[in-house]
Amino acid sequence: MKRRAFLAGISALFVGACSKISRSDAGASFFHAAEDWHRKAHRALSSRHALVREYSKADISPFFRGNGSIRVDTAEYRAHVENGFADWRLDVRGMVKRPLSLSMENLRKLPQRTQITRHDCVEGWSAIGEWSGPQLSRVLEDAGIMQGANFIVFRCADTLAGSNYYESIDMVDAMHPQTIIAHRLNGENLPVINGAPIRMRVEKQLGYKHPKYLIAIEVVASLEDIAGGNGGYWEDRSGYQWYGGI
Amino acid sequence: MKRHALSTRIWHWVNLVCVTILFMSGLNISNAHRYLYWGHWGFAPEQAWLRVPYFPGWATIPGYYSLASARDWHILFAWPFALGLLFIWAAMLINRHFWRDLRIARKEWKAAAIWADIVRHLKLDFDHGGGKYNFLQRLAYGLVLCVFLPVMVFSGLAISPGFEPAAPWLVDAFGGRQSARSIHFIVSWAIFAFIAIHILLVLLTGPINQIRGMITGGREIMGGRE
Numbered sequence: 449m450k451r452r453a454f455l456a457g458i459s460a461l462f463v464g465a466c467s468k469i470s471r472s473d474a475g476a477s478f479f480h481a482a483e484d485w486h487r488k489a490h491r492a493l494s495s496r497h498a499l500v501r502e503y504s505k506a507d508i509s510p511f512f513r514g515n516g517s518i519r520v521d522t523a524e525y526r527a528h529v530e531n532g533f534a535d536w537r538l539d540v541r542g543m544v545k546r547p548l549s550l551s552m553e554n555l556r557k558l559p560q561r562t563q564i565t566r567h568d569c570v571e572g573w574s575a576i577g578e579w580s581g582p583q584l585s586r587v588l589e590d591a592g593i594m595q596g597a598n599f600i601v602f603r604c605a606d607t608l609a610g611s612n613y614y615e616s617i618d619m620v621d622a623m624h625p626q627t628i629i630a631h632r633l634n635g636e637n638l639p640v641i642n643g644a645p646i647r648m649r650v651e652k653q654l655g656y657k658h659p660k661y662l663i664a665i666e667v668v669a670s671l672e673d674i675a676g677g678n679g680g681y682w683e684d685r686s687g688y689q690w691y692g693g694i
Numbered sequence: 695m696k697r698h699a700l701s702t703r704i705w706h707w708v709n710l711v712c713v714t715i716l717f718m719s720g721l722n723i724s725n726a727h728r729y730l731y732w733g734h735w736g737f738a739p740e741q742a743w744l745r746v747p748y749f750p751g752w753a754t755i756p757g758y759y760s761l762a763s764a765r766d767w768h769i770l771f772a773w774p775f776a777l778g779l780l781f782i783w784a785a786m787l788i789n790r791h792f793w794r795d796l797r798i799a800r801k802e803w804k805a806a807a808i809w810a811d812i813v814r815h816l817k818l819d820f821d822h823g824g825g826k827y828n829f830l831q832r833l834a835y836g837l838v839l840c841v842f843l844p845v846m847v848f849s850g851l852a853i854s855p856g857f858e859p860a861a862p863w864l865v866d867a868f869g870g871r872q873s874a875r876s877i878h879f880i881v882s883w884a885i886f887a888f889i890a891i892h893i894l895l896v897l898l899t900g901p902i903n904q905i906r907g908m909i910t911g912g913r914e915i916m917g918g919r920e
Contacts, residue, residue: 456752459752459753460752460757462714463718463751463752463754463755463756463757464757466715466718466755466756466757466767467755467756467757467758470756470760470763470766470767475766478770479766479767479769479770482766482769482770482772482773483766483769485773486769486772486854486856487856490854490856490857490859490860493857493860493861494859494860495859498859498860499859499862500855500858500859500862501858501862501865501866503734507734507735509735509737513737513738566734566735566855566871568853568855568871569727569737570726570761570765571726571727571761572723572724572726572727572875573727573729573731573735573736573737573872574731574734574735574736574737574871574872575735575737576734576735651855652855652856652858652859653855653856654855682762686760686761686762687760687762687763687766688761688762688765689762689765689766689769691856692855692856693854693855693856693857694765694769694854694856
């Protein structure tokens with residue numbers, strides 16, 4: 449019994465020390481460095497436009513789980529649902545030569561990419577679905593990115609715990625062929641639980657990097673002045689990794 | 695000549711720290727979604743082959759539930775763990791440690807001899823076999839070095855979506871991402887079991903001398919074994 453108490457004591461000391469390091473600045477700088485090395489290693493090991501695995505129709509899961517926000521609780525959004533999102537607009541703004549305000553019709557008329565991919569949640573589960581929509585790279589090309597722009601910020605209509613959801617990616621992921629603005633899932637218009645009427649697909653990263661209920665795309669030089677400064681809702685709120693490819 | 699090479703000793707302790715932190719932060723990550731699946735996808739209890747128990751704070755890093763922070767630890771210590779494994783493999787091949795001490799020749803796979811080795815182990819008689827290590831020791835160390843530790847690195851890479859474009863075949867080699875995740879979990883417990891037995895056997899065979907050997911290298915006595 450004494451030995452057990454001793455071992456439990458050692459474990460508690462160790463766990464306590466780790467918990468302390470987690471909250472320290474020195475700890476944070478190590479963690480950020482390690483996250484960067486993973487991102488750089490991933491990028492070094494494959495070409496910029498190398499694709500994630502695409503599946504066949506037979507692999508599609510029978511249902512696509514909704515997670516995080518599964519609706520937007522505003523009268524405005526409910527009105528959009530009522531009229532089939534006919535008046536939804538997607539703004540493209542920030543460091544662009546030609547700011548855009550795109551209707552659903554505009555998005556549907558752009559060249560479309562359809563891909564059957566696997567969605568991996570940071571929690572561990574996966575679901576497979578068929579997504580369709582224009583490539584983000586095409587929309588950014590139309591808007592014309594200005595010199596010095598480094599990141600794409602996605603603004604969303606949904607809120608979680610009182611804060612607006614947002615996310616961001618760098619130019620490498622923004623220009624990736626499988627990064628699309630999806631308005632269809634498994635051949636149907638995007639369901640509300642999956643982010644209707646449009647959501648991002650950033651296939652080389654985990655689910656929290658695929659924002660739903662998309663209302664604006666902002667091209668920026670730095671993420672520091674946006675919300676909590678960490679580049680995304682979960683990054684600000686709970687310290688999730690900005691690079692969600694690990 | 696020292697009983698344990700310097701490369702073995704350094705790696706042993708660095709790897710102990712890495713495996714401990716990876717295992718305990720892994721238990722915290724497991725708490726985020728306590729179902730395991732086979733195949734490419736899975737997200738609901740009815741698709742799961744296993745419902746994993748909730749691991750309490752004293753067993754996890756950090757000592758409270760935080761997926762973000764546990765992932766920080768896991769992501770950081772994955773580096774010294776994987777590079778350390780690469781290092782010890784290079785060292786073992788260069789200094790012939792693997793070939794000389796750990797390899798099991800085909801003719802040694804004989805049921806009677808293996809059974810005799812098991813019986814001697816159960817009688818707590820470990821000092822047998824012609825080389826540095828006996829059959830069961832070489833089997834255990836060989837499994838850990840050749841299978842368990844590399845599988846942890848590769849199944850970990852297979853779970854990572856950012857790594858996928860570099861080697862999409864790796865996910866398929868494991869039978870899908872959810873299979874890779876299940877294997878990652880199972881093998882982590884196999885390593886835990888190895889460590890538990892390893893520690894028990896060290897305690898049974900003169901722990902102070904054994905630990906000193908793994909720190910200073912120890913001495914070799916005439917005939918090659920201490």
